[in-house]
Amino acid sequence: MSLEALLPSAIDGLMLGFVYGLAAMGLTLIFGVMKVINLSHGPVIALGMFAVFLLFSSFGINPYVGVLAAAAIGLLFGTVIYFVAVDRVINAPELTTLLATFSVNLMIIGVGTVLFTTSPRSVDIDLGALRGSGVTILGTHAVAVVIAVLAAAALYGFLFRTRVGKQVRAVANNRAAAELMGIDSRRMLALAFGIGTALAMTSGALLSTLFAFTILSGGTYELKSFVIVVLGGLGNPTGALVGGLVIGLLEGVLTVFIPVAWVPVFEYLIFLVMLQLRPAGLLGSRA
Amino acid sequence: MSVAAPSAAALAVEGLQSGYGEVQILWGASLALAPGKLTTVLGSNGAGKTTLLRTVMGLLPAWKGTVRFDDRDVTRLSAHEKADLGMVLVPEGRQLFSTMSVVENLEMGATCRRARADRKRSFDQVFTLFPRLAERRGQLAATLSGGEQQMLAIARGLMAKPTILMFDEPSLGLSPLFTMNLFEIIRRLKREGLTMLLVEQNVQLALAVSDYAYVLSHGKVEIEGEAREVRQMEAVRKAYLGL
Numbered sequence: 001m002s003l004e005a006l007l008p009s010a011i012d013g014l015m016l017g018f019v020y021g022l023a024a025m026g027l028t029l030i031f032g033v034m035k036v037i038n039l040s041h042g043p044v045i046a047l048g049m050f051a052v053f054l055l056f057s058s059f060g061i062n063p064y065v066g067v068l069a070a071a072a073i074g075l076l077f078g079t080v081i082y083f084v085a086v087d088r089v090i091n092a093p094e095l096t097t098l099l100a101t102f103s104v105n106l107m108i109i110g111v112g113t114v115l116f117t118t119s120p121r122s123v124d125i126d127l128g129a130l131r132g133s134g135v136t137i138l139g140t141h142a143v144a145v146v147i148a149v150l151a152a153a154a155l156y157g158f159l160f161r162t163r164v165g166k167q168v169r170a171v172a173n174n175r176a177a178a179e180l181m182g183i184d185s186r187r188m189l190a191l192a193f194g195i196g197t198a199l200a201m202t203s204g205a206l207l208s209t210l211f212a213f214t215i216l217s218g219g220t221y222e223l224k225s226f227v228i229v230v231l232g233g234l235g236n237p238t239g240a241l242v243g244g245l246v247i248g249l250l251e252g253v254l255t256v257f258i259p260v261a262w263v264p265v266f267e268y269l270i271f272l273v274m275l276q277l278r279p280a281g282l283l284g285s286r287a
Numbered sequence: 288m289s290v291a292a293p294s295a296a297a298l299a300v301e302g303l304q305s306g307y308g309e310v311q312i313l314w315g316a317s318l319a320l321a322p323g324k325l326t327t328v329l330g331s332n333g334a335g336k337t338t339l340l341r342t343v344m345g346l347l348p349a350w351k352g353t354v355r356f357d358d359r360d361v362t363r364l365s366a367h368e369k370a371d372l373g374m375v376l377v378p379e380g381r382q383l384f385s386t387m388s389v390v391e392n393l394e395m396g397a398t399c400r401r402a403r404a405d406r407k408r409s410f411d412q413v414f415t416l417f418p419r420l421a422e423r424r425g426q427l428a429a430t431l432s433g434g435e436q437q438m439l440a441i442a443r444g445l446m447a448k449p450t451i452l453m454f455d456e457p458s459l460g461l462s463p464l465f466t467m468n469l470f471e472i473i474r475r476l477k478r479e480g481l482t483m484l485l486v487e488q489n490v491q492l493a494l495a496v497s498d499y500a501y502v503l504s505h506g507k508v509e510i511e512g513e514a515r516e517v518r519q520m521e522a523v524r525k526a527y528l529g530l
Contacts, residue, residue, distance in 0.1 A: 163394070170384050170395045176346055177382040181447060182370035182399040 005256050008135045013252015014245060015141045018148040019206045021244020023221055024228035025152060025237045026199030032235025033172040033192040036086060036097040042222030043108035044197050048074065048204025049213045050112070053121050063123050063209050067147060070205035071198045078197025082190040090189065112215035122212040144206040151202055152241055155195070159237075168192050172235075200225075223264075227271045233281020242282060296355070297322040297482045298343070298374070298451050303352035304506075305342040312338040314506035315352065320451060320484055325477045327485045327493045327514065329527055330503035336486045337379055339503065340455050344376045345369055357450070371399045373450030377457060381440040385429035389420055392428050392439055396446030405448060413442040416472065434465035441472065452476065453484040458492070470496055490527040494518045502527075 023045055030038045051073055052066035061069070085100045127139025158165040170178040171188040179185050204218065211217075228247050232239025247267060254263050274281070296319035306312040312335045320326045330336050341347045343354050345366040354362045356374055364372075384392050393413060397406045414421040417438045423431060428439060437457060444452055454473075458466045470492055476483065477496065487493035494500060500517040502510035510517060517523055 166387070166391055166394060167398065169387060170391075173384045173386050174382055176366075177378065177384065178395070179346065179366035180344065180370055180376050180378060180382070181395050181443065182367050182402075183395065184367050 004134055006253065009252045009256045010249060011135060011137065011252070012141070013248045013250070013255075015137070015145050015248070016210075016251070017245040017248020018145045018241075019203050019210075019244075020221070020224055020228060020248050021241040022148045022151055022206070023200050023203035024225040024232065024240035024244050025155060026196040026203070027222075027225045028229045028232065028235055028240040029155070029199065029237055030193055030196035031229070032237070033168060034086075034090065034097075034189050035094060036090075036101065036193075037094060038193075038196065039098055039102040039222075040081060040085075040104035040108065040197075041101075041200055041225060042218030042220075043105050043112065043215075044074065044077070044200045044218065045204035045207070045221045046112065046213065046215050046218035047077070047108065048201030048206075049208035049217065050116060050121075050215065051201065052205045052208045053123055056123050063125050063205075064143065064147070067202060067205040067209075070201045071151070074198035074201030075194040077201075078194035079190045081197065082193035086193060087186065087190070109215065116215050118214045118216055120212045120214050123208050125209050140209045144210060147206060148203070151199065152237075155199070155237060158195075164188075164191070224267065227267050230271055230274050230279075231282055233283050236281060236283060239281050239283040246282075295322075296320055297357065298484070299353075299355040300339075300343060301353045301355070303339065303342055303354065304350040305338060305347050306350070307338075307347070311350070312506050313342060316503065316506060316508055317352075318501050318508060318511070320482055321499065322482050323480045324498040325473070325483045325485060325496060326499045326501070327487060327497035328501045328503055329487070329490050329493065329523075331526070334503040335506040336503055337455055338506075340376055340378075340453055340484075340486060343453070344374065370447060371401075373401070373448065374453070375444045375447045375449035375451065376453045376455065377440050377444040379455035379459065381436050383428040383436055383439055383443070386427060388425055388427055389431070389439060390424045392443050393420075393446050396443035397448075399447065402446060402448040406446070409446045409448065413445055416445070416475070417442050433460050434462065434468070437461060437465070437469065441469075445476075449481070451482045451484065453486075455486050456488055457485075458487060458489050466492070490523075 027038055027041050030036055048070045051070040052063050055061040055066040055069060056063050081104055085104050086097060089096045089100050125140060127143060129139060130137040159169055167183050168188050168191060170183060171185045175185050224247060228243035229240055231246060232243030251263055254266055298320040300316060300318050302315045302317055304311065304313050304315055316339055328336055338347065342349050345364055349362050353360055356372060361369055384395060397403050397409055419435055420438055420442055428436065431439060458469055461469060474496055485493055485497060494514050494517060497514040500512065500514045501508050502523060510520065510523065
């Protein structure tokens with residue numbers, strides 16, 4: 001319980017926060033664009049982990065190439081989820097879309113458990129470490145941060161600099177008006193769901209290079225994503241990234257003082273306090 | 288249907304019925320827009336004017352009846368497909384992309400391929416027509432004044448290169464000065480030969496600029512005729528002009 005343990009732990013937590021933030025960005029993007037609370041988020045994160053694992057263990061594909069592949073698969077898979085499960089209920093009340101995505105959750109978990117069982121897997125990768133005075137930064141952690149930051153930047157570049165990205169924002173802002181301007185809103189919703197899923201899978205893919213996992217591991221990160229999204233303001237991707245860093249840092253610091261099992265208690269305490277005091281999130285809600 | 292044969296009309300609506308949920312609002316409305324003319328649809332609150340426009344555009348499904356554009360049945364097309372063809376609605380309450388800048392709103396107007404090819408010229412045109420928007424190009428739409436927002440809504444519609452431009456209550460909430468400005472713009476577009484449909488609560492002004500007028504009542508066309516004739520009708524003067 002010394003302060004010497006605090007700095008490395010805080011740095012570790014902060015780095016992990018980027019990966020949490022990335023997953024939360026996916027969740028918040030989907031909510032921001034179509035007001036759907038995506039309960040398939042967790043299993044999709046787990047699929048990201050397994051994408052990297054299977055490509056690596058079966059074909060010997062480099063895990064970081066696997067991360068790219070996971071993003072691409074996520075984009076495709078998310079679009080499929082949208083058209084199969086979400087599109088038919090997109091105008092229904094929020095509870096209906098929540099249940100629709102929950103059914104996708106159950107299907108992925110069910111099929112995944114049959115195929116992969118629930119025994120832990122890991123991707124064996126060692127990139128060495130940077131050692132400073134009392135601080136050690138693992139190579140895999142550093143690369144995960146870089147990739148998470150690049151993915152977040154790519155999302156912003158897409159939403160604010162490209163024509164299609166602006167169309168997604170227009171649909172998020174006012175769907176009827178977007179239709180009146182000739183924007184195919186259904187296509188944009190499907191794309192947004194695809195991108196949200198791709199972000200979740202990328203995050204899962206990065207997590208697979210850090211920790212062991214099972215098909216059920218996504219659940220933990222899904223719950224974390226919800227805390228982060230509320231912290232950052234529903235529908236606000238920047239807020240999600242910031243919220244991710246806050247939660248990561250908090251985890252890092254808390255585990256120095258209390259057992260890991262107690263950390264979620266504090267996270268949900270924050271969740272409740274935020275909902276009571278600042279429901280719009282730390283940054284307020286935009287977009 | 289008395290003046291223009293359906294084939295000559297830029298837009299022909301026949302026996303249109305629609306509504307919200309169980310509530311029927313339109314009970315067989317029929318009207319036709321002559322090419323290059325300004326047509327107005329009048330009627331009291333709840334007569335079905337906005338429902339008519341929303342159904343024509345496909346934001347609401349038509350229960351019965353047809354919408355023909357350029358002699359093609361477009362009744363079942365979705366709103367974005369109709370916009371693609373050149374049917375453009377400037378909706379009630381402006382419906383801007385409030386979290387996007389003025390320029391981005393205009394870019395969204397020029398979404399369809401036809402309009403995108405001509406985007407540069409459309410920007411020039413729109414900024415000449417509304418110099419105020421050029422000054423405020425980087426500003427978020429939500430931060431504009433009511434009058435400026437209405438300008439942006441119209442400019443965004445023009446960016447789409449409409450074959451038919453429809454307005455739903457464009458003067459709602461505008462100051463008298465802005466309203467005069469607005470009608471000056473509509474006159475200008477008319478001189479340029481744009482086919483337009485105007486739904487307007489300011490009946491006097493609407494009749495003054497229009498060529499042809501329909502009066503909608505209980506979801507049906509009750510009166511129609513040349514605008515200057517309609518203006519003289521006893522029933523219209525009493526009910527809508529307060530004379």
